[in-house]
Amino acid sequence: MNLTQSIKRPTLHEELVERLRDLVVEDALKPGEKVPEKDLCASFGVSRTPLREALKVLASEGLVELQANRGARVTEVTRQELENTFPLIAVLEQLAGEQACTHMDAAAIAHIAQRHDDMIAAYKARDRQAYFQANQDIHNALIEGAKNEVLEAHHRMLAVRVRRARFMVNLSDERWSQAIAEHEQMMEKLHARDAEGLGALMKQHMLNKFTAHMKAFGADDAA
Template sequence: MANTSLSTREDKPREAFPRATPLRRHSLYEAVTERLREMVLEGELEPGSRISEKQLCEAFEVSPTPLRQALKVLVSEGLVEMLPNRGARVTEVDVEEVADLFEVMAVLEGLSGTLLATRASDAEIAEIRHLHECMMEKFRKNQRNEYFQLNQTIHRRLAEIAGNRVLLELETSLTLRITRARYAANMQMGRWEESAKEHECFVEALEKRDAQGLSDAMSLHMRKTGNAVIQRLKQD
């Protein structure tokens, strides 16, 4: 007698995938990660401060699991450190390390500029111009957080458009390590205005496909940002 159990299962109409709980948990963990990262970058959680899992779970209205997953991500980004038997703490900012990071980033940005001048399509250049104009609108409205987010998007897209995977990986990794410091630099009004003008310079160079001009402008922008960051950190 044939075994009909398999055919019976196969004959059943396939149901659409339900709204899976694991997917919802994954989305929750990502949301917690994003919010926690913002709190560190914007100084709501100050360097050296302890992170209370209990308080954050209550504030976010989540269980410890997504919060601990988020903390692991921030540890990998160098924003948080785990202390044995003491929990999590926001990392201190090492001025010398930050200076070294910006020195390397300035070189990488210069290389990125050289590649962009020849590899960016007309559509991609138009995309960068559009993002830049959106960013400048936030500048005119004094919306720092929104400005900074668009600033980060522009730098990320430029690295992607440059078309070198190794360069992209390096810039992505190093950018995470200097994001907090860059945000602090943009809190200074004078530097913020200067940075916005520097962005206009390298967007114009990109539109002209001026390889040397773009390379110089992007490298200079990163060096000046680094100098502003170091100055700010030494004041704190």
């Protein structure tokens, strides 16, 4: 009998929210596509009730749009939405940076420093995969380090919407080296626990990232 492992049996609809969100984020369900309840029910092996509950939640997150009597469609990722979302993420990261400086303990900072070194190594090896992973770990750790669950929740929601644009693959050498330089500065500020400084850097880091990406995104309206 195992007493240490707490039982957790997520409800069906929670499970479905996760799975469906992944489908949207991973682009298995394409923007504009309608979400056929029946098919999804069949492939997940559940009835429509929990699936429809999940769709309602996804709609409130803005990943799908519900039209009365006409079902759900995956929302399009528009340039306008991205341009609205970017500065929002930027100020959230700024706040996260400030709060992380005051709330992270030495061990947590050391962990970030480790991942930072990993990231630098990946950069030198031109290993995009490892770079992206380390980069994301660092940002997540900083968000988490802010010890602000409300901030974390909203940041995650916004990040999901941006990730759908999947322009992360477009990373010029120029932008890459600039990003590395920015991260170096961020580490300095973090070690110095310069809240204002780290916050300002993280905000600018994000804005630069987005500027670079939007260039790649082009002048058209849709993804």
